[in-house]
Amino acid sequence: MTNKKEKNLEENYLPTQYLNNENPYSFRHNYDQNIANMAYNKEKLNLLHRVQPQKLNVIFDQKSLNDERNYMILEAITVRRKNLLNKAFKILKREVILxxxxxxxxxxxxxxxxxxxxxxxxxxxNLINQQMKLRAKVSHVVSLKISDVAKIDSRNGEKVNIDNLREALIFSSLYKFYSGVNEK
Structure with a gap:
């Protein structure tokens, strides 16, 4: 009885790869006898495929994303500045000057x-723009230094072990070194 149920479930199973348009050939085994080939089911699946959006490989222009980010930052600064000035002049009980x-x-x-x-x-x-420029320069220099020092291992098929304790010890020693904390 259970064997018959398992067989029935296997026959009625529609792989998600097929439903998501990822792999239309995801069930080749008994393809002609599969329930997806029944007229009613085939029509439902075709409707489903029409409703689903097609996968588009979109590459965003990095310059426009940076411009949009900078614009949003400037707008946030402007709004924050207005709010602070309103609050200050409310405390002074004077007319707001922006x-x-x-x-x-x-x-x-x-x-x-x-x-x-x-x-x-x-x-x-007022110092945010200078701070952003400085941060970009530091990030660029650090990334260059890291790429000069980093060793690239090509481990084809080897299992990679990650030692969290070792990473934590390295991080804590770097933190102590750069923050000036000395162990006694």
Missing amino acids: DKSAEEILEEYIENPEILDILLELKKM
Whole structure:
């Protein structure tokens, strides 16, 4: 009885590779007797294939992605700047000014700790572009240094063992070295 159920399940099985348009020949065994070839099932499968989107190999232009990212960052900075200035001038109970002279006005009230915090945030935001350029330069230099030092092993068919403890010890020693933490 169970053998008959297993056989019935095997006959009625539709591989997901076939359903997802990945492999139309995924069941060649008894292809002519398969339930996918029954008229009703074949029609349903064809409808399914028409509804599913075709796989497209799309390559995005890296320059346009970077431009879009930079635009989004600048917009976020602008919105954050407006919110901070609104908050500061609300504390001062004055009319909001959104140009560069706003920072000069806020510097007159630097004794107020809330204004000082807002002013520090504004000064940090003014340095974001320089920070991004510096980060890109450092990343480029580090990637060049890593590629010079890295050993490329071609292990064809060999099993790769990853030792997490070893990696953690290397990371902690690098952290201690660069952060100036000394063991005693």
